Amino acid sequence: MIGGIDFASSQLTSIYNSNSEQLSSTLSKIASGKKFQNASEDLIGFIRSTKIGLEIDGYDQVKQNLTNFKTYTSAAVQAGSSLYENLSKMKSLAEKYAGTSDTDLQSEYAAEFETLRKQVSSTLSNSSVDGINITTSGSSLKKADLNPEGTGSLDLNFTASAVAANITAFDITDTDIVTDIQAEIDNTLTYLSEAKSFDNIASQQLKLTDTIINSKQAVKSLITDIDDAKEMNNALDQSVRQQAAISMMAQANMSRQSIVKLYM
Numbered sequence: 001m002i003g004g005i006d007f008a009s010s011q012l013t014s015i016y017n018s019n020s021e022q023l024s025s026t027l028s029k030i031a032s033g034k035k036f037q038n039a040s041e042d043l044i045g046f047i048r049s050t051k052i053g054l055e056i057d058g059y060d061q062v063k064q065n066l067t068n069f070k071t072y073t074s075a076a077v078q079a080g081s082s083l084y085e086n087l088s089k090m091k092s093l094a095e096k097y098a099g100t101s102d103t104d105l106q107s108e109y110a111a112e113f114e115t116l117r118k119q120v121s122s123t124l125s126n127s128s129v130d131g132i133n134i135t136t137s138g139s140s141l142k143k144a145d146l147n148p149e150g151t152g153s154l155d156l157n158f159t160a161s162a163v164a165a166n167i168t169a170f171d172i173t174d175t176d177i178v179t180d181i182q183a184e185i186d187n188t189l190t191y192l193s194e195a196k197s198f199d200n201i202a203s204q205q206l207k208l209t210d211t212i213i214n215s216k217q218a219v220k221s222l223i224t225d226i227d228d229a230k231e232m233n234n235a236l237d238q239s240v241r242q243q244a245a246i247s248m249m250a251q252a253n254m255s256r257q258s259i260v261k262l263y264m
Contacts, residue, residue: 045223052220056213058148063209066202069144072156073199076134079127080192083135083162086116086123087188090170091181097172113172124164137161137191146205154205156198160190 090113097109127135134141137158146152162184170177 049220049223052216052223055148056216056220059209059213059216062145062148063206063213065144066146066154066206066209069142069154069156070199070202070206072129072132072134072142073195073202075127075129076156076158076195077192077199079123079135080188080195082123083120083188084185084192086120087162087181087185090116090120091178091185094172094177094181098178110172113170117167117170120162120167121164124162124167135161135191144202154198154201158191158194160187162188162191 093109093113093116097106097113100106124135125133127133129142132141134156137160140155140157142156144154146154166180166184170180174180
C-alpha cells in the first residue's frame with residue numbers, strides 16, 4: 001500500500017515539475033514578448049525572422065538614401081522656383097525699359113534689374129547640397145537605389161538649366177535682352193519641371209518603401225511576437241494545474257503519514 005502511495009507521489013512530483021517548467025517558459029515569453037530567443041528554441045522561426053530582419057535592414061538603407069536624394073530634389077525645386085520668379089521679373093523690367101524714353105524710369109528699372117541679376121547669379125552659384133551645385137545640367141548629381149538589390153535607381157540629372165555665364169552678361173540696354181532672358185526662362189522652366197518630377201517620384205518611392213518596411217515588420221512580428229492573450233491564458237491554466245498538483249501532493253503525503261501510523 002505504501003509503495004502505491006510512493007508511486008503516486010512520484011507521478012505527482014513529475015507533473016508538478018513539468019508544469020513548473022511550462023509556467024516558467026510561458027512567463028519568460030510574456031516578459032520578453034517573443035516566442036523564442038535563439039535558434040535552439042525554434043530553428044525555422046529563427047531563420048525566417050533573421051531573413052526578414054535583413055530584408056528590413058536593406059529597405060531601411062533604401063529609405064535613408066531616398067531621404068537624402070529628396071534633400072537634393074527639394075532644394076532644386078526651391079532654386080528653380082526662385083530663378084523662374086526673378087528671371088520673369090527681369091524680363092518685365094527689360095520690357096518696361098524698352099517701352100519708355102523717360103531716363104528716370106529707365107534708371108530705376110536698370111537698378112532693379114541689376115539687383116535681380118545678382119540674385120539670379122548668386123542662386124546659380126550657391127545652390128549646393130553636400131558641396132554639389134544642384135543647378136548644374138548635363139551630369140549626374142545624385143543617385144538612389146529603389147531596392148536593396150540595386151536593380152532600379154533614380155538618377156538626378158537635369159537636361160537644361162539657366163546658364164550662369166549668360167546671366168552675368170545680361171545688360172538691360174541690349175536690344176535683344178528680352179529674347180535672351182526668355183531663353184533662360186525656358187531653360188529654367190525645363191529645370192523646374194524636372195526638379196518637381198524627381199521630387200514627386202522620390203516622395204512616392206519613400207511612401208512605397210515605408211509600406212514595404214511596415215509589411216515586413218508585421219510578418220516578422222507574426223513569427224516572433226507572442227499572442228499576449230493566448231500566453232496569459234496559458235499562464236493562468238498552468239498556474240491552476242500547478243496549484244492542483246501541489247494540493248494533490250499534500251494530500252498524498254498526508255495519506256502516506258496516516259498509513260505509516262497504522263503500522264507504528
